[in-house]
Amino acid sequence: MIQKVIAGVLILVGISANAQLLQEKEKYTKADTLRGSLRKERNFDVLHYTLDVKVEPEKKYISGSNIIGFVPNEELTDIQIDLYANMNVDSIIFDGKPLKYTREFDAVFIHFPQPLEKEVTSIQFYYSGNPTIAKHAPWDGGFVFTKSESGLPWIATACQGAGASLWWPNKDHQSDEPNNGMDIFVTVPNTLMDVSNGRLMGSVPVDEEYTKWHWAVTNPINNYDVALNIGDYTHFGENYKGLDMDFYVLKENLEKAKVHFEEVKPMMDCFQEKFGTYPFKEDSYKLVETPHLGMEHQSAVAYGNKYLKGYLGNDLSRTGVGLLWDFIIIHETGHEWYGNSITAKDIADMWIHEGFTTYSEAVYIECRWGYEKAQTYLNGMKLSIQNDRPVIGDYGVNKEGSGDMYNKGAMLVNTLRHIINDDEKWWKILKDYTLHFKHQTVTTEQVVSYFEEASGLTLKPVFDQYLRYTTIPVLQLKQDGKHVMYRWETAVPNFSMPFKITNNGKTEMLQATNDWKKLKKSKLKNIKVDTDHFYIKTQIL
Known part of the structure; x- marks a missing residue:
């Protein structure tokens, strides 16, 4: 009976492990192309977002605006900004005047009276509505509206795959992160607080019922990483070896969290040794308790593993090694290096996020319990590999590949280590790779080229076999x-x-x-x- 339950969890995680995978589609629509392709209307570089949103829990309603600062890469008369069709466009302001726009599926085409030059410009996009509510976050995207044990509202967002545009207007494509970060203002009822990405700059009362919280992100950030976490939170933290670490948990879980989150320290020691300095030090590191299992929200990692070892108390590897540590803390923090710092330009290359991050689990095990236990864990994870379809998805249509991107991706990375057959060289290559592409969006071709050059080996056929075909050698x-x-x-x-x-x-x-x-x-x-x-x-x- 217990084996069946564990196997069921393994099948689920093998398909999605904390990042939503889109359902298989036999053919693509124009909506897929609008979302997944880099059309002329998207040929601009986002510099900064200023998101200002009010959340009304009882109505499950949000309203606000986003100031989008950008530079066109060519002369443009129209740009595409994304916002789900169920959300209202209230107005779009440029130079103090409203702009005309048209909508097609989840894309908003904004029309300028004169062509935009290649210079810094900005628009303010006002919007409102009842956002998509996730049925089973984090595997489907949307808002989570629930209540904590205190009876107060507990709200979170998780929108990887589904897209950040389900709740705020932006250029919803992984290839473009705001160069200069973003400011996030969130207005919530006075009994609650919002925890978002970056550093807390302060809060101010709006009226007798609501307070506005301000978070500032210094580094580039991917749209799907931007998060709201609203609840009856309390805070604790410390500066650990020069890194500010903050923890936001429900008040009733404070003492439990203080003990359980001690695991963050050896994890940080390990990851910074193997992958380089925490890539968002300027924005601090945070763990935030959430009503869903978890997500790699940059500098505000979502945690919902119920203070258990393993994956909700289960060992995904079925070897016993997976119960030595908290899966969500380690996996989701691993994404800070692989996924948040190094981001795939196209969602088809999501193995770049998930393969390396799944391998980071074994790296942590090796740091703490040794090489043999790490390899035992990886071998146990092989049992969840389906080899059902290619790990790389279809480009330009917002299409992820097989859920094997997690475990098969990790097996590819582990195989590369043993192909190189020199651990001193291997750890240098892995760390140099992580630092070389820090804060960048990349393609599979760039990753392959880097490992070939660093190792001096011809590795493209190896990458192709594991990533582009269902069979293994x-x-x-x-x-x-x-x-x-x-x-x-x-x-x-x-x-x-x-x-x-x-x-x-x-x-x-x-x-x-x-x-x-x-x-x-x-x-x-x-x-x-x-x-x-x-x-x-x-x-x-």
Whole structure:
């Protein structure tokens, strides 16, 4: 009975683990293209957002505005800003005058009286409405309206995949983050507080019923990371080795949280050693208790794991190792480096977020409990890989690939480590990669190119096999007289990758291609192929 429950959780996480995946579509619509493509109307660079929104809990209603500062990359007479069709556009102001606009699906096309030059400009976009309510956050996007044990409203947002434009107007594409960060003003009832991204700048009473909270984000931030967390919060925190760490939890959970969140310290020690300094130090690090399981909201990581070890008390790896630590704290914070600092330009490349972040779980285990336990954990995670469809999705239509982006992506990263076969070199490459692309949006091609150059190896066929095909490399072996013959069977042509064997007790690395090679004077019965550190299959012919 317990096994069935755990397996059910594993299937769920294997598909989505804390980031919403869009449903499979056989064909794409114009709405998909409007959301996913970089059309001419989106050829501008966002500099800053000033979001000012009021939340009325009883009505489940929001209203406010966003000042969008941007620079056109070419002469533009129209720009596209995104806002879900169920939300009202109240007015759009430019130079003190209202602009004309048209709406198509979830896109708002704004028309300027004169072409915009390549210079800094801004518009103020007023809007209101009842935003989408998530049915099962964080796996579907939207608002969560609930109440805490105190009986007071407890509200949060989670909108990865579905898009931030479900609740605020913006250029809703992962490729463009506001260069100069953003200011977030949130007005809530006086009995509550809002916790958003960045640093708290203060709060001011608006009237007898409402207070406005101001948060400022210094660094670039992706739209889906922008979050509201509204509740009966209390705060504690400290400066840990030069990093401000703040924790916002429901008042009834304060003492429990003070003990449980101690895990953040060894995690930070590990991640900063392996990946580089926390990438949003200027904005502080926060954990915020939420009514949903969790999400990597930049500098305001959402936490809803109920102060349990593992994933809601379950071990995703089914090895016991997953119960040594709190999955949500580690996984979602890992996203601060992989997903928030390094962001995929197109949602089709989300493996860049999830593969490296899932691998960060094993990195944390290795820091605290050693290499063997980390590898045991990774091998246990293999059981959740479906190999159902390619890890990379379709470009330009807001389409993620397979949920295997998590565990299969981590297996790819772990395989790369053992292909390189030099841990000192591996950790340097991983850290340099993380620092090189800090605060940037990237593509799969850029990632592959970096690892090839840093390692001095031809790795594109390896990345392609794991990311663009459902099959993994199959090492075929056969006895040929006194010799063992071996080769790779792959979907990628001209494939070449090393593997490791133990032959009569002696370990060696061999390089295989799609052509047969000979291992002289050997017997199959004496050979054991390393499938623990290389995500491959073997086939005896």
